[in-house]
Amino acid sequence: MEFKRHRRLRSSTSMRSLVRENHLRVDDFIYPMFVIEGENIKNEVPSMPGVYQVSMDLLVDEVREAYELGIRAIMFFGVITAKDEIGTGAFVDDGIVQEATRKVKKEFPDLLIVADTCLCEYTDHGHCGVIHNHDVDNDESLILLAKTAVSQAKAGADIIAPSNMMDGFVAVIRQALDEAGYTNIPIMSYAVKYASSFYGPFRDAADSAPQFGDRKTYQMDPANRLEALREAESDIEEGADFIMVKPALSFLDIVRDVRNNCDVPVVAYNVSGEYAMIKAASQNGWINEKELVLEMLTSMKRAGADIILTYFAKDVAAWLNEDNR
Template sequence: MDLIQRPRRLRGFEAIRNIVRETTVNTSDLIYPIFVVHGEKIKREISALPGQYHLSVDMLAEEIEEISALGIQGIMIFGIPKTKDEAGSEAYHTNGIVQQAVKEVKKHRPSLLVMTDVCLCQYADHGHCGIIQNGRILNDRTLDVLANIALSHAEAGADVVAPSDMMDGRVKRIREVLDHNDFEHIPILSYSVKYASAFYGPFRSAAGSSPQFGDRKTYQMDTGNRRESLREVALDIEEGADMVMVKPALAYLDIIREVKDKFQVPLGAYQVSGEYAMIKQAAQAGLADETQMMVETLTSIKRAGADIILTYFAKEMAKWIRDQ
């Protein structure tokens, strides 16, 4: 079908207008990742990510009040399921952990921009981002599952859905399903350029999403490829992506700049878990000033061209900006 171009998706309310505004690093550029788990009264520090926590849904109100008080206008929710199966079915369950979290956040802070990660890896017992058959990741069979996940997030109240799986054609399928179900106003932030990187290790530990066999090199990008990144972005925009993401950030600043120069859509960059953990560990070892490294790296990401920065340092950076 011919996709309707909808620039209004990025004008719907103040928070999203702020995060796509071209500016220097400030709190409105920052998106804070949150890991949500089943249970009650859980606030458990993630050993691989010092200063980050697994939170149960009932603990979200306190967290989002702190985030909002700092001026951070958006979060990205990652869910950790209670049970996993081959199809990753909890990812699109009406009462799944992300769906519960979105409703809880919107109940307490309707104005906070809620983005949701759309993927299968942490929900599937095999740890891959797609449906598996005979040891092979099936691209096309995965698309409907991803679309169902995105739809369930939108129905729960998510403001933005963010597919991170790197299956071919997933943006088009998600856009079709959202539009068909009267969610044409929901923007898609596509992880268009996601490299098969070694910098994801702490996240995989936090989310329990390490592949149980093989690796993700058949669907995530080769780390040496530059031209391919531009093709991936072009394809996602053609399919209906409203915003695109480069992941990781620091090792791919050149890619951020090329994407920024070539395409006229808001650009996100993800300062991923390994980048965050390296700074934390260097500081803990007394080898570097954590605050200076935080500011310098986030500034470099913004300088490279990122409009939106997804970072575990969001709260610390917001405090630093406030104190300045």
């Protein structure tokens, strides 16, 4: 009887490594960080063990830890107390993300700073735009998002990452950046962002939960697949240089669809809920955290992601560095 001997290529660690199709590298990661007002503050996020809100005076040391592990891309989120109805803190020149960007770029000039471009962390209602008649006004919000992007680029951000899911946000931000002289600053669009229950811990970390309603009128229905392709196509036409899928783990089919239909780099956001589930299970001794995290992130690469935005970035960088010694 003849049959194929597939196990020949699994016979040893060296053999498996030789034929492995997908690999994780430290260069694949963007590490998200939360910058909070005040001094000498390093608050662990209760729902995200190992993730901290860090004040400006401690920020450089915190970034240095990631930098020395080989991480070369950071995304900043701001945590402030003085919020208003239009999210002024997002676009003022001395905003918390702008100041964090200036401070870190001075110390680490080759570190890529990715600026999350949204209003929800800065509005007193927690939505991603201007509210009229109890709903987010798409076009009026675009004006403020464009101002935010330009202020972030002016502060030294290397990549603008708009996450608001307003229609036309890439086109308006691209035009604003170009008119301000930032033609070389790329846009990492949260093009495919679902209205997901996996965001809960992030809202704990960034203090950005909506004060009324939800975000289902602007973020996508998790049941939809073809809509993701329409969103990605629109954003590329409008000038997006990267396309993000968020969340990642429950939407790997979407990551693959986007990869198959787009020729720009694809980013998978390994979101807070995915992180929290693994941390909780690990703390209870139910899983092997290292093996599970590596398997999960590899699945994102296998699905087609070029870049992974993950709170596990420092952990994985340390594991990979150790394994490569």
